[in-house]
Amino acid sequence: MKKFDIAIIGGGIIGLATAMRLAEGFPDRKVIVLEKEDDVALHQTGHNSGVIHAGIYYAPGSQKAGFCYSGNEELRRYCDDYGIKYEMCGKLIVATHDTEVRALEELHDRGVANGVPDLEVVGPERLREIEPHAAGVMALWSPNTGIIDYRAVSASYAERFVTFGGELSTSTEVLNIAATQEGVHIVTTKEEIYAAKLINCAGLQADQIAKHMDATNGLRILPFRGEFFSLKPEVARMVNGLIYPVPDPSMPFLGVHFTKRIDGTVEAGPNAVLSFAREGYRKTDFNIREILGILTYRGFWGMSKTHWLSGLEEQYRSWFKYKFVKSLQKLVPEISSQDIWRPSAGVRAQCVDRTGKLIQDFAIVERSNSIHVLNAPSPAATASLPISDHILTLVKESWDL
Ligand SMILES: Cc1cc2nc3c(=O)[nH]c(=O)nc-3n(C[C@H](O)[C@H](O)[C@H](O)COP(=O)(O)OP(=O)(O)OC[C@H]3O[C@@H](n4cnc5c(N)ncnc54)[C@H](O)[C@@H]3O)c2cc1C
Numbered sequence: 001m002k003k004f005d006i007a008i009i010g011g012g013i014i015g016l017a018t019a020m021r022l023a024e025g026f027p028d029r030k031v032i033v034l035e036k037e038d039d040v041a042l043h044q045t046g047h048n049s050g051v052i053h054a055g056i057y058y059a060p061g062s063q064k065a066g067f068c069y070s071g072n073e074e075l076r077r078y079c080d081d082y083g084i085k086y087e088m089c090g091k092l093i094v095a096t097h098d099t100e101v102r103a104l105e106e107l108h109d110r111g112v113a114n115g116v117p118d119l120e121v122v123g124p125e126r127l128r129e130i131e132p133h134a135a136g137v138m139a140l141w142s143p144n145t146g147i148i149d150y151r152a153v154s155a156s157y158a159e160r161f162v163t164f165g166g167e168l169s170t171s172t173e174v175l176n177i178a179a180t181q182e183g184v185h186i187v188t189t190k191e192e193i194y195a196a197k198l199i200n201c202a203g204l205q206a207d208q209i210a211k212h213m214d215a216t217n218g219l220r221i222l223p224f225r226g227e228f229f230s231l232k233p234e235v236a237r238m239v240n241g242l243i244y245p246v247p248d249p250s251m252p253f254l255g256v257h258f259t260k261r262i263d264g265t266v267e268a269g270p271n272a273v274l275s276f277a278r279e280g281y282r283k284t285d286f287n288i289r290e291i292l293g294i295l296t297y298r299g300f301w302g303m304s305k306t307h308w309l310s311g312l313e314e315q316y317r318s319w320f321k322y323k324f325v326k327s328l329q330k331l332v333p334e335i336s337s338q339d340i341w342r343p344s345a346g347v348r349a350q351c352v353d354r355t356g357k358l359i360q361d362f363a364i365v366e367r368s369n370s371i372h373v374l375n376a377p378s379p380a381a382t383a384s385l386p387i388s389d390h391i392l393t394l395v396k397e398s399w400d401l
Helices: 013-025 063-082 098-113 124-130 150-163 203-212 288-295 298-319 321-331 384-398
Strands: 002-009 031-034 091-095 120-122 138-142 146-148 167-169 174-179 184-188 192-200 220-231 242-245 257-260 266-269 340-352 363-367 370-375
Touching (some): 013 384, 091 124, 146 150, 174 203, 192 384, 257 321, 266 321, 370 384
Antiparallel strands (some): 091 138, 220 266, 220 340
């Protein structure tokens, strides 16, 4: 049986950033990344909006706020060093009605409290200068927001991990984990391995992995599908950068928005509907075991009680394209349903506790031989380097390596 000092489960951006940092920090230790797919970054990391967030939305003092703020800068420095393309195209958060102005001003204050530089509240004229096709009564302009391909970032982290001597084992699904006196015994589809320590970065499956080690802390991941459309090339030029609505502060999702991608295309979306499978990218994907897992979890019903109305609205927007287009028209009135095509989707892992509270901040749980990244939703891709530095600090403080 192969032996390792540390096994990391999950080859998404968090597992790979952590692997790279560990390989750099402990060059004489044997580290392996176990990834069930035949390549890295094929789930959340490969299906996201590709935005380098500035850190506006998050509660001051939270890990999300701190890690996003520093992650934005660290990520750009990393990309400069390793030749990864990104663009600081800026983001406009648009209040489309007077009733949203107060929330927009509060967002501005929150961004300032989080240290986000160069935030500017702008009126309709300046709004039109930045995004000539957007409409609103007021907007928040964030020039420190950008776009990137997180698959390229993940591939670079993986390459550096392997260069430092790490082992990346793809097509290797972890099936079972048993704690032993000295560490963990891991059964995979390829082989059985032994590791002194384990780091769980399994994204949408992180709670299932944590269960093996009694480390869920009562949290459960609920999968939320986010559906996108592309703008046809002839209308894509109506969008210069990122155009977002004022979000509902009680929800961790940001609302349907326009996102310029690093390849020049523009996407509209994503909405947020409960997915009937953790890795269900099509509306019709259905996993009966996972559905039963959701329906029998008390927290799901608690969440439904609080958020049933917004849940229904999102569902309605998912089934009826005209409703999706209506949300887009609030931001860019000229868009019509003929302008959007090529639907695609991503699935977000969102943690909920037993009472049904949506966990807003990152959640990283420690056990004596293991660390579990249980909640790493957006902006975790932006914050991948500070998250991995935080895990490295926990490893150094708690594990005698
Ligand atoms: C629609 C959408 C839009 C988003 N937009 C943004 C954005 O613009 N900016 C931003 O900063 N963040 C964004 N995010 C959030 C960001 O993408 C995620 O926070 C981040 O990708 C999480 O990375 P991860 O490594 O934790 O998870 P993942 O990328 O999901 O990786 C987990 C990996 O674990 C593997 N795995 C699971 N179970 C096992 C097992 N049993 N054995 C072996 N391997 C296993 C999976 O195959 C997967 O590769 C978005 C997310 C979504 C879904």
